[in-house]
Amino acid sequence: MIRQFSISAAVAALIAGTASVASANEKVTFGTNWLAEPEHGGYYQAVADGTYAACGLDVTIMQGGPQVSGRPMLLAGKIDFYMGGNLLSAFDAVQQNIPMKVVAADFQKEPQVLLSHPGEGLDKFEDLKNAEQYIVGDEGAQTFLLWLAADHGFDVSKRVPYTFNPAPFIANKKSIQQGYVTSEPFAVEKQGGFKPNVFLLADNGFSTYATTIETMQDTIDKRPEVVKCFVEGSAKGWYNYLYGDNKAANELIKKDNPDMTDEQIAFSIKQLKDYGIADSGDTEKLGIGAMTDARIQDFYDKMVRAKVVPAGIDIKKAYTLDFVNKGVGLELKK
Template sequence: MNSNYRICGAALALLAASAMSAQAAEKVSFGTNWLAQAEHGGYYQAVADGTYAACGLDVTIVPGGPQVSGRPLLLAGKLDFYMGGNLLQAFDAVQQNIPLKIVAATFQKEPQVVMSHPGQGLDKWEDLKNADQYIIGDEGAQSFLQWMITEYGFDPAKRVPYTYNTAPFLANPKSIQQGYVTSEPFAVEKEGGFKPNLFLLADYGFSTYATTIETMDKTITERPDVVQCFVDGSAKGWYNYLYGDNKTANEMIKKDNPDITDEQIAFSIDKMKEFGIVDSGDSEKLGIGAMTDEHIQSFYDKMVKAKVVPAGLDIKKSYTLQFVNKGVGLDLKK
């Protein structure tokens, strides 16, 4: 046979294989729990650079927002995967007998911080309980504030509602306020003209995993290869987003959320790296998305002690280690 025919035949075979692969790509939807932002960057990166596609998934990211409730869409089968908040939601699902599990923990640390004004006698963690008021939202008041009261003696009477407006905090230099390390400090710097003190709750013992990947038990049982591909692809996406060229992913984020700025994105990425939000602790050896039984049990015990969750839950029903701790993506870290 003429060598040209052999070359053409090989090329046609390759094209046919590529076409079959494209046809075989399984459509998957992933719902985030807020508007597109850098805190979702690894997922966008995995779409942008073809990481999900490389293992057979055609992933659509469905952004959340103030008027979007993603978990009901997961329960109804409208989403394949959902971005959970932290472990408390998964514990609540066990309590309500909802058949879903966390399959990966993208954030080793929840980005939740308490901020204070510098030079006001509130420069150390142990000083914060002496603030005039604690500006904390309803959800925080029922979760991490209860832990702060139990573990460190904060005064529940000093709590005032946080309305997602930094003005009350800026107006009262003796106050402290909740926030995400990737978000509210940026607003304070812009609006207040100073850098607030930042106290990451995870560094003081509020040890929940966060920005989890949730899916239904049925998906785990019936489509384990899809779950593995999504978990692995997300881990690789996060390595490439944090340590590689993230320009295309950021353009996708800005397309889905036109109000976000390059400056805000850069600030968020910097803080995620500085505080080890995504890549620290167990992830340094086990890979991004890592989870351990011991870590989850320890957090659960703290929440029982703080009376945030009831004792006696079978928390093993809230997560699985089947898809994580395999070192996926470690070779991509620069």
């Protein structure tokens, strides 16, 4: 069983006080879950502008990709922090008695969207269930599509696989397609010559946090000052990336992922800001990275109703609020 984590008085004082600076130049590796992109911009920003270094961390970003399995490396102790997609992986860890916790949620909204063709009777979210085809990947079919069926009346039998090629969607005007708000709308406009309707699932009830920071319970227990520095440095990085000079961070992103273009970067950053992906709702008072018990419970209840996860999981074992909700970085927002 996973041990419930209760910070001792001494550790709590360490986290709260000025003595919380991590050991100078302590090396830390953060694994992302995909190739370098603006959706990782806050972390690259905190490396580029010295925010992590200012509290004593020497952070290496290990980019993910189709051939990289970052979470097993976290479980094996090969990396210190991992970028989770959403809360479902944390719920799964509890089920499997894996002592991993989410310590921050740098996206208040998962960037997952559904796209439709304008002027085809699919211009409102409630119309989308009437599409001829739902072009959705395997993971989506097992998660958010089940929620769409349970809460919004979608017909899962209409699903066809998404192969990360927008051509089938472009060709079928009566179809809908999954995507990320930061990428697929851009690809469709480039390849199809039109702007698709964009529906953010988060704005229609899919209440998970996303781009979470995951770490092992042992790291929390033994190195709380490192967790604090990384969580707070990441929050400041996101503020500086979204609202400050992000040129150096974008150069690092392009260095890691040479296929990333300036046009795509500009589009993605605009979408992140326009849709309030990282900075909206609770972050306005609590700061980027914010999480609440009520929000996590709400998402869990929806996933149980949709039969994505079983009832009875002790979701309090999936996360801790000890390192967030302190308003860190709010002064950096311009």
